[in-house]
Amino acid sequence: MSFEYHEPPSVSEAVALAARFGSEARFLAGGTDLIVQINRGKLAPRHVVSLHRVPGLDTIAVDGHVTLGALVTHRALERSPHFQGRYRGLVEGAQVVGGHQVRNVGTVGGNIVNASPAADVVPVLLALDAAVTCLGPEGERTLPLEEFLVGPGQTQRRPEELLTTVRFPLLGPNSATAFLKAGRRKAMEISVVCVAARMTLDAGLERCREARIALGAVAPTTLRARAAEHVLEGEVPRAELLRRAGALAARACQPISDVRASSQFRRLLVETLVPRVLARCLERIREEGR
Amino acid sequence: MRKLPLSLTINGETHELLAEPHHPLLEVLRTQLGLIGTKENCLEGECGVCTVLLDGMAVNSCLLLAAQCQGRRIVTIEGLGGPETLHPLQETFVEHGAVQCGYCIPGMILAAKAYLDQNPEPTEGEIREALSGNLCRCTGYQKILDAVLAAAGVLAPMR
Known part of the structure; x- marks a missing residue:
């Protein structure tokens, strides 16, 4: 059940590893789903590609849009000053995910890619008309979150693609x-x-x-x-x-x-x-x- | 698979060791370093008995690969205080009879520590919420809550 462990220092190197190992590789973000599934024997990846040394994936940017890096944690969503007003639903979804220990490490990108029909942050993102961006060896593609989700545990992400950001339009007044x-x-x-x-x-x-x-x-x-x-x-x-x-x-x-x-x-x-x-x-x- | 050479900073001390890539921090703490204050139970992030502090945050050490912890600060219950130098949280847990079988207590205390560091003057409801990731099968929650509230009273003026 063991695997080879990788810690790429950049998004492009993470994608290169995924391209090399295909479906034998899994990206590791917070680990609160992946490690449980490996422990239970449901998944047995030969390669685990940890994302925690990849810079820039944990930022929340608010300009013309709101852009969440895939590694933004539930805790970061809960605490972000941007989301206490009109986006309050996002805080409410994030704060019922597990206990503090899980929310401190569990990520938005992981919540989406894990594709549980019971995910708590995903319905809020759908209500915000969110789109996800995946980066693969051939470049980036962006698709509506609704299309991205295919079934329990299934998304349109290809094994060699990394979900990098989730983005939604700013909410106007009223x-x-x-x-x-x-x-x-x-x-x-x-x-x-x-x-x-x-x-x-x-x-x-x-x-x-x-x-x-x-x-x-x-x-x-x-x-x-x-x-x-x-x-x-x-x-x-x-x-x-x-x-x-x-x-x-x-x-x-x-x-x-x-x-x-x-x-x-x-x-x-x-x-x-x-x-x-x-x-x-x-x-x-x-x-x-x- | 080949073992990974790791350098881990635990309770202020650096340990050089070889670990299996799939071994969680919990396994390394207990079997390689003899730090058995951190307990093992559900292995799926439900119960909180394996809670440690990672750069000051409460995390489940059963779901964290040891390999992910390099260059980060880990604190276990052994690092909080010893028998002669109890941390105020450990003292109030003793004073309030908050310990029954004791199995959940290291995790409870560390989750409480992480929370009080961020919110030194919490309400009772906030403490309940902060400890929602920690289960106590003895159901000693009320006394645990009393102990954390009392510790907040001791710690807040010291900040």
């Missing part, structure tokens, strides 16, 4: 995000269901201009609930309409039954949490407008 999670206990819990939303209201704070709703742990990948988004856009987001969005979102998902919850219960959770997460966005927009 916008907010929020995240809610249902688990069996309050801490250290895999999501039974998690939901993220983003809402932008018009200048009069009356009608919904744009809505995004993303659902976790209810389908093979994190999922946008488009019908629920459409029912909100252009309308006055009254409580009744938020409930309708919840019902549409519940219809859009295909949850499984497992040890954590039945499929039926997961649908009920979606129906309940979606109006709640939307209401939270509205509260936040109105607070900011005051």
Whole structure:
């Protein structure tokens, strides 16, 4: 079960190693998923390429966009002064991932590439219209996060590619995000269901201009609930309409039954949490407008 | 696979050793360096008994390869204080009867240390959240919480 260990000092050398070893190599970021899977015998890479000496992958840049390096930790997201206002949903998603020990090392890039349908930060990134950039021997390519996610544990990343950054547009005024999670206990819990939303209201704070709703742990990948988004856009987001969005979102998902919850219960959770997460966005927009 | 020559700085001391590339820090601490205060249990980052400080942050040493720790500062429970020189956290754990079987305590104390270093005057709720990555099978949480709160009271004025 052992492997050869590599510590490339740059992104290009990391990619070169991956190109050389192909699917026999795995990139190591925080290790909170990879090392567990190796310990359990689920993965047996011949080469482990640690990224911790690669400079520049752990930065959060805010200019025309927000760009997160793949090695930005959950802890860094939680603490970033950039995300305490309109992007608050990102903080809420990051702070329910494991305990402090896991969040201190676990990374955004790892959370995405691990492609768990129950990932907590991914729905928030989907609600923010995030795109991911992968670097391979032939250069860079950028694709929407939604397309990047293919199934449980599966993404469009090729073995020789490194996910380098995640990027999303800046939120304008009258916008907010929020995240809610249902688990069996309050801490250290895999999501039974998690939901993220983003809402932008018009200048009069009356009608919904744009809505995004993303659902976790209810389908093979994190999922946008488009019908629920459409029912909100252009309308006055009254409580009744938020409930309708919840019902549409519940219809859009295909949850499984497992040890954590039945499929039926997961649908009920979606129906309940979606109006709640939307209401939270509205509260936040109105607070900011005051 | 060939072993890796590593230079690790643990509790202020540098150790030169050879380690298997897949060995986590936990394994090296316990079997090669005899630092058995760091405990082993779930090996998947759920329980926190293997918590050590890496450059001052609490991390699970079961999920961290020893090879990743070169050039970084590691502190284990042995580095916090000895029987004659207890750290204030160790003292308050004793005073409050926060130790039952003791297995989770090194991890609890180090997670608390990392947190108090960042937030010297925490609320009770903040301490609960800070220790959410550490399980106690004796369910001695209340006394652990009392001990950490008391330690914060001792440590804050010293900063």
